[in-house]
Amino acid sequence: xxxxxxxxxxxxxxxxxxxxxxxxxxxxxxxxxxxxxxxxxxxxxxxxxxxxxxxxxxxxxxxxxxxxxxxxxxxxxxxxxxxxxxxxxxxxxxxxxxxxxxxxxxxxxxxxxxxxxxxxxxxxxxxxxxxxxxxxxxxxxxxxxxxxxxxxxxxxxxxxxxxxxxxxxxxxxxxxxxxxxxxxxxxxxxxxxxxxxxxxxxxxxxxxxxxxxxxxxxxxxxxxxxxxxxxxxxxxxxxxxxxxxxxxxxxxxxxxxxxxxxxxx
Amino acid sequence: xxxxxxxxxxxxxxxxxxxxxxxxxxxxxxxxxxxxxxxxxxxxxxxxxxxxxxxxxxxxxxxxxxxxxxxxxxxxxxxxxxxxxxxxxxxxxxxxxxxxxxxxxxxxxxxxxxxxxxxxxxxxxxxxxxxxxxxxxxxxxxxxxxxxxxxxxxxxxxxxxxxxxxxxxxxxxxxxxxxxxxxxxxxxxxxxxxxxxxxxxxxxxxxxxxxxxxxxxxxxxxxxxxxxxxxxxxxxxxxxxxxxxxxxxxxxxxxxxxxxxxxxxxxxxxxxxxxxxxxxxxxxxxxxxxxxxxxxxxxxxxxxxxxxxxxxxxxxxxxxxxxxxxxxxxxxxxxxxx
Amino acid sequence: xxxxxxxxxxxxxxxxxxxxxxxxxxxxxxxxxxxxxxxxxxxxxxxxxxxxxxxxxxxxxxxxxxxxxxxxxxxxxxxxxxxxxxxxxxxxxxxxxxxxxxxxxxxxxxxxxxxxxxxxxxxxxxxxxxxxxxxxxxxxxxxxxxxxxxxxxxxxxxxxxxxxxxxxxxxxxxxxxxxxxxxxxxxxxxxxxxxxxxxxxxxxxxxxxxxxxxxxxxxxxxxxxxxxxxxxxxxxxxxxxxxxxxxxxxxxxxxxxxxxxxxxxxx
Numbered sequence: 059x060x061x062x063x064x065x066x067x068x069x070x071x072x073x074x075x076x077x078x079x080x081x082x083x084x085x086x087x088x089x090x091x092x093x094x095x096x097x098x099x100x101x102x103x104x105x106x107x108x109x110x111x112x113x114x115x116x117x118x119x120x121x122x123x124x125x126x127x128x129x130x131x132x133x134x135x136x137x138x139x140x141x142x143x144x145x146x147x148x149x150x151x152x153x154x155x156x157x158x159x160x161x162x163x164x165x166x167x168x169x170x171x172x173x174x175x176x177x178x179x180x181x182x183x184x185x186x187x188x189x190x191x192x193x194x195x196x197x198x199x200x201x202x203x204x205x206x207x208x209x210x211x212x213x214x215x216x217x218x219x220x221x222x223x224x225x226x227x228x229x230x231x232x233x234x235x236x237x238x239x240x241x242x243x244x245x246x247x248x249x250x251x252x253x254x255x256x257x258x259x260x261x262x263x264x265x266x267x268x269x270x271x272x273x274x275x276x277x278x279x280x281x282x283x284x285x286x287x288x289x290x291x292x293x294x295x296x297x298x299x300x301x302x303x304x305x306x307x308x309x310x311x312x313x314x315x316x317x318x319x320x321x322x323x
Numbered sequence: 324x325x326x327x328x329x330x331x332x333x334x335x336x337x338x339x340x341x342x343x344x345x346x347x348x349x350x351x352x353x354x355x356x357x358x359x360x361x362x363x364x365x366x367x368x369x370x371x372x373x374x375x376x377x378x379x380x381x382x383x384x385x386x387x388x389x390x391x392x393x394x395x396x397x398x399x400x401x402x403x404x405x406x407x408x409x410x411x412x413x414x415x416x417x418x419x420x421x422x423x424x425x426x427x428x429x430x431x432x433x434x435x436x437x438x439x440x441x442x443x444x445x446x447x448x449x450x451x452x453x454x455x456x457x458x459x460x461x462x463x464x465x466x467x468x469x470x471x472x473x474x475x476x477x478x479x480x481x482x483x484x485x486x487x488x489x490x491x492x493x494x495x496x497x498x499x500x501x502x503x504x505x506x507x508x509x510x511x512x513x514x515x516x517x518x519x520x521x522x523x524x525x526x527x528x529x530x531x532x533x534x535x536x537x538x539x540x541x542x543x544x545x546x547x548x549x550x551x552x553x554x555x556x557x558x559x560x561x562x563x564x565x566x567x568x569x570x571x572x573x574x575x576x577x578x579x580x581x582x583x584x585x586x587x588x589x590x591x592x593x594x595x596x597x598x599x600x601x602x603x604x605x606x607x608x609x610x611x612x613x614x615x616x617x618x619x620x621x622x623x624x625x626x627x628x629x630x631x632x633x634x635x636x637x638x639x640x641x642x643x644x645x646x647x648x649x650x651x652x653x654x655x656x657x658x659x660x661x
Numbered sequence: 662x663x664x665x666x667x668x669x670x671x672x673x674x675x676x677x678x679x680x681x682x683x684x685x686x687x688x689x690x691x692x693x694x695x696x697x698x699x700x701x702x703x704x705x706x707x708x709x710x711x712x713x714x715x716x717x718x719x720x721x722x723x724x725x726x727x728x729x730x731x732x733x734x735x736x737x738x739x740x741x742x743x744x745x746x747x748x749x750x751x752x753x754x755x756x757x758x759x760x761x762x763x764x765x766x767x768x769x770x771x772x773x774x775x776x777x778x779x780x781x782x783x784x785x786x787x788x789x790x791x792x793x794x795x796x797x798x799x800x801x802x803x804x805x806x807x808x809x810x811x812x813x814x815x816x817x818x819x820x821x822x823x824x825x826x827x828x829x830x831x832x833x834x835x836x837x838x839x840x841x842x843x844x845x846x847x848x849x850x851x852x853x854x855x856x857x858x859x860x861x862x863x864x865x866x867x868x869x870x871x872x873x874x875x876x877x878x879x880x881x882x883x884x885x886x887x888x889x890x891x892x893x894x895x896x897x898x899x900x901x902x903x904x905x906x907x908x909x910x911x912x913x914x915x916x917x918x919x920x921x922x923x924x925x926x927x928x
């Protein structure tokens with residue numbers, strides 16, 4: 059099936075990430091600043107309160123850490139890589155190669171995700187030691203289901219990122235689209251605030267969209283807020299979205315290529 | 324008017340000492356001592372990485388030298404950047420002065436405001452430039468849509484719009500076709516003639532040098548290795564001539580006719596070997612004349628046609644670059660004409 | 662060379678309006694940038710609203726007071742993008758040697774840097790941020806007098822200057838850090854996150870950091886405290902102009918040192 063070439067691509071992207079490690083680490087630090095700000099904010103919010111919308115303060119701490127982990131993987135860094143390919147016209151070079159564009163981008167994204175994931179896990183490990191209250195992953199089964207939902211969440215995010223990136227063929231606006239996508243994703247995935255805090259109508263809308271699979275699913279499972287059956291259902295929903303988004307991306311790509319205009323420098 | 328200007332304290336650029344470049348303590352330019360008079364057109368040549376661009380960027384106030392002294396018309400470029408900038412124009416071949424997304428005409432109007440060019444001067448210059456550089460056809464296009472030749476012409480206009488006293492041209496003709504090159508050279512000559520503009524240009528194009536410059540400065544590894552008249556360097560290093568002749572009948576052992584002359588060689592190029600009727604002889608023109616050579620051949624057979632090749636300046640400069648020239652000859656040459 | 666403020670303003674206007682004309686050619690980008698900024702802000706506002714729908718106040722700060730701070734950060738960001746976007750292009754200017762052409766022109770380099778581009782997202786930020794600020798002010802009881810109006814103007818102008826100076830200073834990193842994209846200035850930019858909330862929720866070290874080292878607090882928190890008469894903090898408002906001067910000084914010094922280091926790009 060030629061899976062090896064995609065494997066090489068992923069390795070290559072990992073090396074690339076290492077080559078730009080300063081940039082990578084600074085980006086990471088920039089996200090980390092956001093985490094600290096949120097942490098302090100929530101700390102003040104929970105001051106003198108046992109729980110809010112079903113979240114205790116230790117659960118909220120875990121929520122923040124998990125959200126940070128999910129947001130760090132498939133960061134702005136890998137996302138802008140795809141849009142830049144389209145905007146600067148180097149997508150043409152990819153058309154010349156015997157590669158499936160979508161799979162190649164997925165391979166690259168996963169490659170850098172590995173590093174992003176490792177770095178965040180190290181950092182979160184350190185933080186978890188300091189924030190003793192955090193209640194992370196209470197038992198083996200939860201951890202297992204959490205891990206699966208986390209990996210699936212990357213694929214959901216990729217699906218959304220990829221489709222947004224393809225929109226560049228029409229708009230030629232890379233950064234604007236990324237920002238818009240981030241705003242929507244952050245709100246509707248439950249990255250800004252847990253979906254449980256939403257008013258009911260907003261929550262039900264969010265649950266019908268793919269975004270909740272990115273943060274809400276791994277967070278709910280990781281915090282042990284679900285029964286096993288519910289957890290499996292949530293993961294199944296993630297996979298339904300992964301397939302839908304993949305097919306949508308595939309269809310958009312073939313449509314984009316047909317009417318491609320070269321936007322060189 | 325221009326003659327008077329010549330009497331003003333001339334443009335004096337004395338560049339000395341160490342200039343740092345990236346990373347290690349490697350000096351891009353070292354020990355350059357150069358003075359240029361007002362109204363001169365000087366070619367500044369050397370291989371890639373010799374320090375030409377560095378010199379120009381220091382003269383124009385872009386780079387700050389790590390040591391030494393630079394004065395341009397009495398100003399220290401990097402300290403009095405704005406004053407210096409007001410009286411210079413610069414063309415950096417690969418880069419444009421123009422705004423990428425706005426029409427050339429508007430870019431030039433913007434530059435008019437930046438350099439505070441009086442409306443009258445602006446209009447007159449625009450008319451003259453548009454005509455000489457044939458810009459009419461692309462003034463309404465934005466820089467991103469111009470071809471290289473058009474962009475270069477527009478950039479020249481941009482650099483000279485405010486009648487600068489000094490113009491730095493870094494590779495102004497790089498990558499251009501002959502017709503555009505010629506137009507650009509004509510323009511530079513015209514500006515030098517009518518405005519008395521002092522020009523310092525770096526180039527790899529020998530046509531540029533021969534056409535535009537009386538004075539030639541060659542640098543390599545950040546040092547000046549020749550500074551003098553173009554003609555002098557030709558006399559000094561272009562002593563050899565090659566004469567190519569068409570004979571009416573083959574002659575054998577023609578070399579014996581020149582045994583009494585030193586430095587005369589038979590060229591063994593392909594044409595003369597395949598065709599017994601063609602003959603090429605290389606000689607030192609300070610040891611004997613072309614007519615002497617031809618006369619001796621004519622004693623043996625009839626010469627139907629002949630032509631004389633002088634070595635191209637490219638050839639000479641290449642030899643200088645490659646260090647094949649005797650460096651003592653070079654330094655005496657540069658002292659002699661300084 | 663002396664250059665009059667009037668001429669600086671004129672040149673700024675000329676350079677800015679030309680960039681604006683060029684921008685208009687990419688109309689899709691134009692609207693998307695505005696739209697993206699609006700969306701980012703609205704979601705941020707929703708976030709605050711969701712939190713405050715569960716709790717009455719955060720350490721004595723009401724919803725509209727925090728919204729005001731939130732919006733102040735966004736408006737300053739918007740002013741920075743719309744009118745001084747060029748600071749964000751310094752990396753490109755330095756790495757591709759495009760500063761060369763700025764250096765050979767008789768116009769202050771910093772002015773030319775400012776006018777290198779226009780970020781249309783800034784317009785979105787200013788519109789929504791401005792709306793939220795006006796809404797906040799109408800929800801909060803303030804006794805308007807000549808003094809408060811004067812104070813508001815001083816605080817606002819200082820805040821904008823501080824923000825732009827921080828942007829400029831952060832982007833001067835381009836002279837030192839060559840191959841890390843905009844990561845460093847973005848990191849500094851993100852420090853603004855801390856100034857979206859009452860800084861009393863942070864540890865003392867962080868408070869000092871964002872009030873003195875990278876004084877984002879003077880963009881949002883201090884103006885809010887001064888306008889809403891938060892005792893024990895409001896006096897800081899009088900320091901705003903000083904902090905603005907300090908920020909400009911540091912930014913221009915960094916630019917100057919950076920330009921001395923500038924190496925241009927090959928040949």
